[in-house]
Amino acid sequence: MRADARENRARVLTVARELFAERGLDVPMAAIARRAGVGVATLYRRFPTKESLVVEAFTEQFAHCQAVIDDAMQDPDAWRGFCTVIEQVCLLQVRDRGFTAAFVASFPELHSEVRDRTWTSFSALVQRAKDSGQLRADFSPHDLMLVLLANNGLSGAPVEAAVAASRRLVAYLLESFRTGTDALPPPVPLSLDLVLN
Amino acid sequence: MRADARENRARVLTVARELFAERGLDVPMAAIARRAGVGVATLYRRFPTKESLVVEAFTEQFAHCQAVIDDAMQDPDAWRGFCTVIEQVCLLQVRDRGFTAAFVASFPELHSEVRDRTWTSFSALVQRAKDSGQLRADFSPHDLMLVLLANNGLSGAPVEAAVAASRRLVAYLLESFRTGTDALPPPVPLSLDLVLN
DNA sequence: TGCTAAGTGGAGACCCCCATCCGCTTGGCT
DNA sequence: AGCCAAGCGGATGGGGGTCTCCACTTAGCA
Numbered sequence: 001m002r003a004d005a006r007e008n009r010a011r012v013l014t015v016a017r018e019l020f021a022e023r024g025l026d027v028p029m030a031a032i033a034r035r036a037g038v039g040v041a042t043l044y045r046r047f048p049t050k051e052s053l054v055v056e057a058f059t060e061q062f063a064h065c066q067a068v069i070d071d072a073m074q075d076p077d078a079w080r081g082f083c084t085v086i087e088q089v090c091l092l093q094v095r096d097r098g099f100t101a102a103f104v105a106s107f108p109e110l111h112s113e114v115r116d117r118t119w120t121s122f123s124a125l126v127q128r129a130k131d132s133g134q135l136r137a138d139f140s141p142h143d144l145m146l147v148l149l150a151n152n153g154l155s156g157a158p159v160e161a162a163v164a165a166s167r168r169l170v171a172y173l174l175e176s177f178r179t180g181t182d183a184l185p186p187p188v189p190l191s192l193d194l195v196l197n
Numbered sequence: 198m199r200a201d202a203r204e205n206r207a208r209v210l211t212v213a214r215e216l217f218a219e220r221g222l223d224v225p226m227a228a229i230a231r232r233a234g235v236g237v238a239t240l241y242r243r244f245p246t247k248e249s250l251v252v253e254a255f256t257e258q259f260a261h262c263q264a265v266i267d268d269a270m271q272d273p274d275a276w277r278g279f280c281t282v283i284e285q286v287c288l289l290q291v292r293d294r295g296f297t298a299a300f301v302a303s304f305p306e307l308h309s310e311v312r313d314r315t316w317t318s319f320s321a322l323v324q325r326a327k328d329s330g331q332l333r334a335d336f337s338p339h340d341l342m343l344v345l346l347a348n349n350g351l352s353g354a355p356v357e358a359a360v361a362a363s364r365r366l367v368a369y370l371l372e373s374f375r376t377g378t379d380a381l382p383p384p385v386p387l388s389l390d391l392v393l394n
Numbered sequence: 395t396g397c398t399a400a401g402t403g404g405a406g407a408c409c410c411c412c413a414t415c416c417g418c419t420t421g422g423c424t
Numbered sequence: 425a426g427c428c429a430a431g432c433g434g435a436t437g438g439g440g441g442t443c444t445c446c447a448c449t450t451a452g453c454a
Contacts, residue, residue, distance in 0.1 A: 398451100399450105403448090405444100408444100414437075415437095417432105417434105419433100422427105424426090
């Protein structure tokens with residue numbers, strides 16, 4: 001690959017990440033091309049389809065999620081680790097408008113092994129928090145999807161407002177997740193496949 | 198207005214409500230026209246723009262919300278009334294895919310007096326629940342928007358899954374809203390204008 | 395029953411998006 | 425320096441959306 005081409009490719013990726021974060025996944029390819037200072041064709045030569053660009057643009061974010069979970073497992077306080085994961089992921093989600101869409105878009109085929117690994121890590125984290133007696137026993141790992149989807153509902157707002165709203169929502173939810181309350185949420189812990197179409 | 202015209206108009210509205218509920222606001226006007234058994238022109242003669250059709254189609258839903266709140270104010274148990282409102286509105290929202298979108302779409306100008314009335318009613322309900330000692334004192338009426346937006350995040354799923362998920366989310370949230378917990382959510386109660394763009 | 399204004403529906407103008415094609419430009423090896 | 429494949433950008437095709445125009449139909453009064 002020629003030097004200029006490599007540079008263009010990198011710039012496209014950067015710009016794509018910016019625009020996806022600002023405006024969501026439905027920003028036109030032409031807009032990305034324009035802001036990156038290249039033609040549309042260049043974009044399509046490097047990324048044969050829009051989806052491939054999306055996937056490529058978000059892999060680092062996904063990796064970051066995994067890192068957050070791994071770090072949390074190292075936290076000596078299981079509950080604090082659990083909270084940190086929820087908070088960090090929700091923050092990520094609400095700061096980057098395209099994040100969730102990219103997540104569900106790349107869900108079916110791509111990253112399937114990454115997804116499985118993240119899932120088992122998170123389940124372990126949940127189990128550890130339950131064992132420590134601070135996370136309510138009827139919390140389901142599938143509730144993560146509940147939190148993610150709910151939190152994603154806030155993404156429409158301008159970033160700062162969304163961040164503040166998300167913080168408040170997460171605080172409310174974490175309070176419910178902690179042991180010490182008596183009432184139970186409905187028993188059905190939905191599978192995430194059901195929830196995501 | 199001629200008799201057949203009146204009938205067509207009514208059928209269009211019914212069909213529009215069905216389709217908006219099933220598929221969200223972005224169903225094409227042509228689809229509505231087809232299912233209503235009329236041409237596209239007929240549709241546009243009665244409703245000069247798509248937005249006007251949306252507004253018209255959802256006014257009854259908004260009225261229903263108001264009724265739910267009014268009913269709740271009659272409930273001798275202030276907390277139960279509060280819960281009912283949250284539950285019912287969230288159910289409505291998750292059963293009708295277009296509901297929230299229609300709500301924010303018609304937000305700026307239209308229905309402004311309706312909106313104000315609903316808002317003051319809800320605030321009164323909140324105050325009553327606080328006075329009864331069952332709703333935490335730092336709950337803000339603006340938190341309603343938080344709940345609505347969060348709940349709306351679940352609307353993407355197929356209806357049954359969404360309903361179940363919504364029930365669980367609402368149960369979690371209501372548990373947090375009740376008095377008796379010590380931790381506080383972040384102090385900033387966002388204004389709803391900030392959250393909705 | 396006949397007239398006419400109100401009502402109708404389909405074709406198509408216009409716009410935006412994804413993706414491709416093709417003639418021109420340029421990096422970088424020789 | 426010269427060559428040429430790799431790279432480039434704008435024009436273009438194709439699909440799908442909102443909304444308009446216009447020749448035809450029909451309700452409903454006299």
